[in-house]
Amino acid sequence: MKALWILAALAFALVLQATLARFLGGAAFLDLVLLVVVCSALRNGPVTGMLAGSAGGIIQDSLSMGLIGVGGLTKSVVGYVVGTIGQQFNVTAALSRGVLFFASSLAHVVIFAGFYVLLGLEPFGFSWTGVLSQALGNAVVGVVALYVVEVMPMIVGRRQMSKLTRY
Amino acid sequence: MSLLGVFRRPRYLFAAIAAGHIILISAQINSNFSGSFFGTVTFGAFAEAQRGISAVVDSATGWWRNYLALQTAFDDNMRLRQELSRTKIALQQEHSIAQQSRTFAELLGLRAQLHLATVAASVIAGSASADFRILTVDKGTTDGLGSDMAVIVPDGVVGRVIMPGIRAARVQLLVDRSAAVGAMVERTRVQGIAEGTGSNMLLSYVTAGADVVAGDVVVTSGNDGIYPKGFVIGQIESVERDAGSFGDIALRPAVDFSSVEAVLVVTTPFRSWDSEPVAGPEMQALE
Numbered sequence: 001m002k003a004l005w006i007l008a009a010l011a012f013a014l015v016l017q018a019t020l021a022r023f024l025g026g027a028a029f030l031d032l033v034l035l036v037v038v039c040s041a042l043r044n045g046p047v048t049g050m051l052a053g054s055a056g057g058i059i060q061d062s063l064s065m066g067l068i069g070v071g072g073l074t075k076s077v078v079g080y081v082v083g084t085i086g087q088q089f090n091v092t093a094a095l096s097r098g099v100l101f102f103a104s105s106l107a108h109v110v111i112f113a114g115f116y117v118l119l120g121l122e123p124f125g126f127s128w129t130g131v132l133s134q135a136l137g138n139a140v141v142g143v144v145a146l147y148v149v150e151v152m153p154m155i156v157g158r159r160q161m162s163k164l165t166r167y
Numbered sequence: 168m169s170l171l172g173v174f175r176r177p178r179y180l181f182a183a184i185a186a187g188h189i190i191l192i193s194a195q196i197n198s199n200f201s202g203s204f205f206g207t208v209t210f211g212a213f214a215e216a217q218r219g220i221s222a223v224v225d226s227a228t229g230w231w232r233n234y235l236a237l238q239t240a241f242d243d244n245m246r247l248r249q250e251l252s253r254t255k256i257a258l259q260q261e262h263s264i265a266q267q268s269r270t271f272a273e274l275l276g277l278r279a280q281l282h283l284a285t286v287a288a289s290v291i292a293g294s295a296s297a298d299f300r301i302l303t304v305d306k307g308t309t310d311g312l313g314s315d316m317a318v319i320v321p322d323g324v325v326g327r328v329i330m331p332g333i334r335a336a337r338v339q340l341l342v343d344r345s346a347a348v349g350a351m352v353e354r355t356r357v358q359g360i361a362e363g364t365g366s367n368m369l370l371s372y373v374t375a376g377a378d379v380v381a382g383d384v385v386v387t388s389g390n391d392g393i394y395p396k397g398f399v400i401g402q403i404e405s406v407e408r409d410a411g412s413f414g415d416i417a418l419r420p421a422v423d424f425s426s427v428e429a430v431l432v433v434t435t436p437f438r439s440w441d442s443e444p445v446a447g448p449e450m451q452a453l454e
Binding site: 014015019021022023030031045050051059062064065066067072115130134 | 185192206296
């Protein structure tokens with residue numbers, strides 16, 4: 001069931017990313033798939049983060065024009081590392097989560113570009129302004145999204161409880 | 168240790184997944200795996216989902232424009248914009264011909280290069296990945312689209328078709344990191360290659376000492392075998408000279424990619440641009 005939710009979230013993120021990119025001219029203000037990967041890694045640990053990263057990255061690769069697998073491997077690494085950090089350290093505060101989202105976005109860009117450079121495929125230039133703004137956007141949206149994901153079940157539970165007690 | 172036990176340990180599982188990805192990447196390095204069955208199926212499914220979502224989004228925005236904004240003003244505006252689009256395209260072609268006529272016509276006796284056959288398409292999705300700049304349009308191979316067909320709008324060149332599906336096609340934007348187009352400075356006819364940087368463009372491989380200044384309009388040279396000659400790519404933003412040779416020549420694209428809703432895909436085979444005009448030309452209207 002958990003896997004289905006994560007797959008649904010990845011599919012939703014992909015569609016939303018493409019829809020937003022249509023109106024923003026493809027500008028990369030957010031990487032919503034990465035946000036889902038980091039959220040699932042923080043909530044469920046390194047294995048789930050790694051598998052979500054692998055699945056999300058491969059689908060994203062196949063919808064883009066890069067090599068299929070580079071994005072999958074990059075997001076797997078990010079998911080695994082973030083999941084491990086989430087298990088080893090206390091990352092429940094908004095600030096620490098924001099830092100983690102920010103750092104994972106930067107790491108994702110560096111690893112992704114690094115793979116392309118290692119493979120000698122093409123020069124992979126990127127502007128630091130764009131990378132930093134994307135990391136900042138990911139951090140803000142990621143913290144809010146993770147909070148909503150954690151709070152929603154509690155709100156639903158309380159409503160169900162109140163309904164049960166009413167009758 | 169059993170196989171199941173191995174895969175329950177995160178480190179082993181991580182190593183297995185990494186190895187799987189590396190094998191997958193290696194398989195593509197020496198083959199044309201990117202156009203594989205998996206990629207085609209994923210793109211087809213995604214395009215259909217995106218077509219539905221695009222229809223919903225367009226309906227919502229259309230409802231807003233038509234019923235909450237001024238209905239007649241919007242209709243008039245749309246009609247005038249379509250007329251302007253047609254006029255702009257015709258003007259670009261005429262401008263291109265006129266410019267070429269002034270410089271080469273007497274020497275080379277070039278024939279008219281008009282009458283490009285085009286197919287109108289609507290944009291239904293942007294890029295699913297933040298690392299690449301692509302668009303998805305709602306026309307595919309059934310509408311006559313094929314790989315490496317140029318995609319244009321009245322303002323200039325948008326990009327090229329990189330993956331035509333049955334009912335949709337993926338278009339690489341000019342600003343994508345791996346995009347390149349044969350370019351020419353319109354004023355001086357200096358040639359180079361316009362390359363995407365992810366967010367903007369650079370004009371590269373320009374001869375040292377060539378006459379290029381900020382503000383020059385850059386058009387397609389037609390040398391790449393993809394883009395028709397004379398269509399606007401952008402304008403030179405800045406020229407940084409580096410000890411006699413050219414350093415970075417920054418190029419601002421003519422097209423605002425965030426506002427592209429409808430495009431024209433040039434279906435005329437490349438060879439026909441430099442030879443005979445296409446028989447029975449048909450320029451489909453943007454509507």
